[in-house]
Amino acid sequence: MAQLDGSVSKARKISVAQDDAIIANGLNAGLRRLVVKALVHSAGKRRDQVRMDELLQVLSAEIGRLTFKAETGDGADADLTVAVRSALMILLNAAARDARSDLARAAESMQ
Numbered sequence: 843m844a845q846l847d848g849s850v851s852k853a854r855k856i857s858v859a860q861d862d863a864i865i866a867n868g869l870n871a872g873l874r875r876l877v878v879k880a881l882v883h884s885a886g887k888r889r890d891q892v893r894m895d896e897l898l899q900v901l902s903a904e905i906g907r908l909t910f911k912a913e914t915g916d917g918a919d920a921d922l923t924v925a926v927r928s929a930l931m932i933l934l935n936a937a938a939r940d941a942r943s944d945l946a947r948a949a950e951s952m953q
Contacts, residue, residue, distance in 0.1 A: 870933065873933060874933050874936060874937050874940070875937075877901070877933065877934060877937035877941075878937045878940045878941045878944065880897065881894050881897060881898065881937060881938060881941035882894075882941050882944050882945060884896070884897040885941075885945055889945045889948065889949060891942075891945075894938075894941060894942075894945075898934070898938055901934055902931070902934060905927055905930045905931055905934065906927065908923070908926065908927060908930070909921075909923045910922040910923050910925075910926040911923075
């Protein structure tokens with residue numbers, strides 16, 4: 843029975859890890875879309891690139907102020923700041939590209 847309990851526990855851990863990965867992907871995609879919408883909204887009806895760039899600078903500065911610490915499996919502290927900041931900047935840059943693309947498509951459809 844101990845063997846069965848161990849394999850059930852292992853299967854449950856795998857399932858939770860897979861669920862966590864799916865949730866992380868969903869959060870990433872959702873957050874990116876929210877940032878795109880915020881950037882496009884900041885540009886306004888006149889599609890003001892300067893206003894959008896200002897918001898990008900504010901968000902980038904805020905990312906630079908974030909710090910993230912965690913505890914490893916053996917109880918040691920792990921500084922995740924660089925990794926998290928890098929991931930957020932990648933997301934922000936991708937959202938900025940998407941927002942610029944959305945604005946360009948909107949401008950084309952207005953002509």
